[in-house]
Amino acid sequence: MTLRLKKILLLMTPLAIAMFIAAAPVHAADTDLSLSDQGIQTSADGGLLEALMFYACAGVILASGLAICLSKNIVRMAVYLFGTLAAVALMYFLLLANFIGVIQLIVYAGGTLILLIFGVMLTSKSPWAKFEVKRSELIAAGVVCALFAGMLLFVVVNAEWPLETDAVVVGSSMTQFGTGLLTNYLVPFEAISVLLLVVMIGAAYMARQE
Amino acid sequence: MTQFSVPWKQSPPLEYRGPARGIVALARMVYTMATPIVSRFPGPILLGAIIGGTLLVWAHWMLFGFVETIAASDVNGAAHSVWGQTLTTAEIGAYLDAHSIVASGILKYLLWPLQLELLRDLVGLGAIFGLFNLIPVYAIWWERKVAGRIQSRMGPMRVGGWHGWAQSFADGVKLVGKEDLVPEQADAMLFRVAPYLAFVPSLLAFLCLPLGSYWVFRNVDVALIFIIAMVGVEVVGVIVAGWASNNKWSVYGAMREACQMVSYEIPMTTVLLIPIMTAGTLNMVQIGDMQTGGWFSWNAFHNPFTFIAFITYYIASLANCKRAPFDLPESESELVAGFHTEYSGFRWALFFFAEYAAMFVVSALAVTLFLGAWHTPIPATWAFEEDSIVKIFLNGVLFSSPFWFIFKCFIFIYIQLWIRWTLPRIRIDQVLYSCVQVMFPIACVALVGHAVWMVLLDGTVFSDIIRWILGLLTAAVTFGFLSVAAFGYRNGRQMVGYLAVKQLPGA
Amino acid sequence: MFEIGLTHYLVVATLLFVMGIFVMITKRNAIGILIGVEMVLNGANINLVAFNRYNGMGNIDGQIVSLFVIVLAAAEAALAVAICMNFYKNLNTVDVDHGDTLAG
Incomplete structure (x- = not known):
């Protein structure tokens, strides 16, 4: 991979964030107060702008994903992952899932990523720690993944998805989330909270200094 | 640029490349041009900038509000469109004429683009x-x-x-x-x-x-x-x-x-x-x-x-x-x-x-x-x-x-x-x-x-009483702070005020 | 082309998923593998939210499930980083190939 191509890919990372500026006008919001009273968006603007936004953030996701695959420096991989996560959050905004998009940003980009970078810093002897992989393994993995991707894409493109014909667009609503978490999804919600507690104690126990 | 002669190897200063170079040149140019003017009329420029900024915000606020009024008066509804428009220049002109606003011939072409959602977002x-x-x-x-x-x-x-x-x-x-x-x-x-x-x-x-x-x-x-x-x-x-x-x-x-x-x-x-x-x-x-x-x-x-x-x-x-x-x-x-x-x-x-x-x-x-x-x-x-x-x-x-x-x-x-x-x-x-x-x-x-x-x-009376007490307490603290500051400013001309040591002990 | 539908999102999700698997296979660094896992989970999440958007029947079930996935991913990352640090403490490296000390 040439240096120039790498540089172009790297520039994608701030671009991913900058895309939020452009995305926000399309979907992430509703200027009409009466509609956002219920927190529901009733329409997707659609059209050319949505398509452009989709291709932009799909491009960022794929480019930074590819950069993670090809990069050998672990810190850079984490930074590319930031690009991926931010672009995925943007995609959630495009899918009218505002709450999920914001949670993606605050939990993934703000929490998990920092944890990863922490891990990198605590576990590498030199900043340029590299672990070389054999070329044959790389090729084998590439072939397997390409075949797998081909199969999945074949299924995804050719399958007949039971789409709703009248195109009811569901916007995310905080009220819906609240009632959902405390009625239909109460058991998984509680289970997750217990799990989080266990994980917290477990992680603290494992990472402690002897 | 002056090169000082030093005994060790000195690399030449890095120059900006690409768009950054243009930005640097622009900033330097603005600075050299603005310096004489600013140093001559500092006060009027500051005042003018504040007033001008405020007026700009007000003008934008009223202009967009005006266009929204026109759009609301239209039966077609709001001017919410991304790439297209809902009002034509003729409709805006008709509205302006109906309300007998002068220069509607030019004004309608000026007002028309303001209804575009994209332009509003850019602003x-x-x-x-x-x-x-x-x-x-x-x-x-x-x-x-x-x-x-x-x-x-x-x-x-x-x-x-x-x-x-x-x-x-x-x-x-x-x-x-x-x-x-x-x-x-x-x-x-x-x-x-x-x-x-x-x-x-x-x-x-x-x-x-x-x-x-x-x-x-x-x-x-x-x-x-x-x-x-x-x-x-x-x-x-x-x-x-x-x-x-x-x-x-x-x-x-x-x-x-x-x-x-x-x-x-x-x-x-x-x-x-x-x-x-x-x-x-x-x-x-x-x-x-x-x-x-x-x-x-x-x-x-x-x-x-x-x-x-x-x-x-x-x-x-x-x-x-x-x-x-x-x-x-x-x-x-x-x-x-x-x-x-x-x-x-x-x-x-x-x-x-x-x-x-x-x-x-x-x-x-x-x-x-x-x-x-x-x-x-x-x-x-x-x-x-x-x-x-x-x-x-x-x-x-x-x-x-x-x-x-x-x-x-x-x-x-x-x-x-x-x-x-x-x-x-x-x-x-x-x-x-x-x-x-x-x-x-x-x-x-x-x-x-x-x-x-x-x-x-x-919603109970007790809750209201607590609210009043807290509010009055905060007001009292704020007022007390302001009066201490004012006292210190007036008497000592120093922000440290009353506690300032006028003379070091033993001096 | 300019009419974005369900399939577009699914294709992106699939590619992200496969790239995550590739990262998991090829990286020797334990943290790198963790990054691959995060990519896989994100690919799956895009699927959930996209199906919810285009076939939601007026519910937000898909979004709630993807919320759970995000929370689980965070918990998993916390534990995995703790394990990595223990691994590093014991073996002085995070190369997962060295993690075979218990093999007979």
Whole structure:
């Protein structure tokens, strides 16, 4: 991979964030107060702008994903992952899932990523720690993944998805989330909270200094 | 450029390439052209800039409002379109003629593009970007003035005439023109990218930040979490900067920042749940609009727990935007400059912009959620009917307006500066101790207490009495502080006031 | 082309998923593998939200499930980083190929 191509890919990372500026006008919001009273968006603007936004953030996701695959420096991989996560959050905004998009940003980009970078810093002897992989393994993995991707894409493109014909667009609503978490999804919600507690104690126990 | 002869090998200064070169040339040109004019008429320029900016905002506000009125009068409905238009020039012309407005022939072509959603968004983005740049510039200038006064000196006094008001602009020109250094052993790519990773999130936080009921770029139903997320994401840029510099002080700063940020986000978010519980929404505009009833209806005085939550939030927010006494990531006495040790010029300026903008954002959250947002202490329900421009103006001055919002935010920024220049920095273990063992339990107690209060006592007479007591107490403290400051200013001409030592003992 | 539908999102999700698997296979660094896992989870999440958007029947079930996935991913990352640090403490490296000390 040439240096120039790498540089172009790297520039994608701030671009991913900058895309939020452009995305926000399309979907992430509703200027009409009466509609956002219920927190529901009733329409997707659609059209050319949505398509452009989709291709932009799909491009960022794929480019930074590819950069993670090809990069050998672990810190850079984490930074590319930031690009991926931010672009995925943007995609959630495009899918009218505002709450999920914001949670993606605050939990993934703000929490998990920092944890990863922490891990990198605590576990590498030199900043340029590299672990070389054999070329044959790389090729084998590439072939397997390409075949797998081909199969999945074949299924995804050719399958007949039971789409709703009248195109009811569901916007995310905080009220819906609240009632959902405390009625239909109460058991998984509680289970997750217990799990989080266990994980917290477990992680603290494992990472402690002897 | 002068080359000094030195015994060691000297590399030639790096020149900017690409678009950066153009920016540097432009900044230098503007500076050389503006300097003689500014140094000749400093006062009129400052006054003219303030008045001109205000008029520009007003003109834009009224113009868009006018177009909206036209669109509302149309049977086709609102002018909400991205690439197309709903009103034709003929329709606008007909409206103008019907209301006998002069020059409708030209005016209709001027008004037509204003209904495009895209143009409105561009104008809004321009306004946000301008605000985002102006706030740090003046916060930095003000910090230097406050620091000077606290140390009994004047601070910047020269550039621009009146109290050095143009100091930050001159600094900006200097920073833009500086050599763009990248350490030889650094990870050059990450080193270059990191300032933007810190800068862009704090800019994005402004997208959802309401300055008034209608003064918001995007009124999102998850605005509050979005802003918290953006303040949190900013840390990624700092960590990457510290790591990429390949300097041990930078890495120390970055690690401290990460640990402090991740731990203080927990009490901060926990106490933010309290005003959310009171309001029942995450929409910042709605939370602000709920506090219209004057001083005593502000969320901070709702009950003792919200009051505690407000103070806890303010302390946690200090740690979150790495201000003193929690400024360990850049503690200059131990870590040189922490994560931005190796940075210079424009990239360093980006870090500073991000930091001061984050200060404004956390203060804005405190103001919106706890202290009545854009309302004055006078109940907004007493406002005049807005039938003339004078009454609109009076309503803005007396009851609620973006001006008051920014004013309140700057009060909190002032308190941040005040704390920074008077309190010592605390150690990193004390920082973490105070988060995990002091702030977090307080936050949890306040959360549970507030929930219980909402169920049992909300709306009772007892609750009202507590609210009045808290409100009066805060008013008394504020008034007392102001009068002490005024006394000190009048009698000693020093900000330290009454406590100033006039004469050293033994002298 | 300019009419974005369900399939577009699914294709992006699939590619992200496969790239995550590739990262999991090829990286020797334990943290790198963790990054691959995060990519896989994100790919799956895009699927959930996209199906919810285009075939939601007026519910937000898909979004709630993806919320759970995000929370689980965060928990998993916390534990995995703790394990990595223990691994590093014991073996002085995070190369997962060295994690075979218990093999007979």
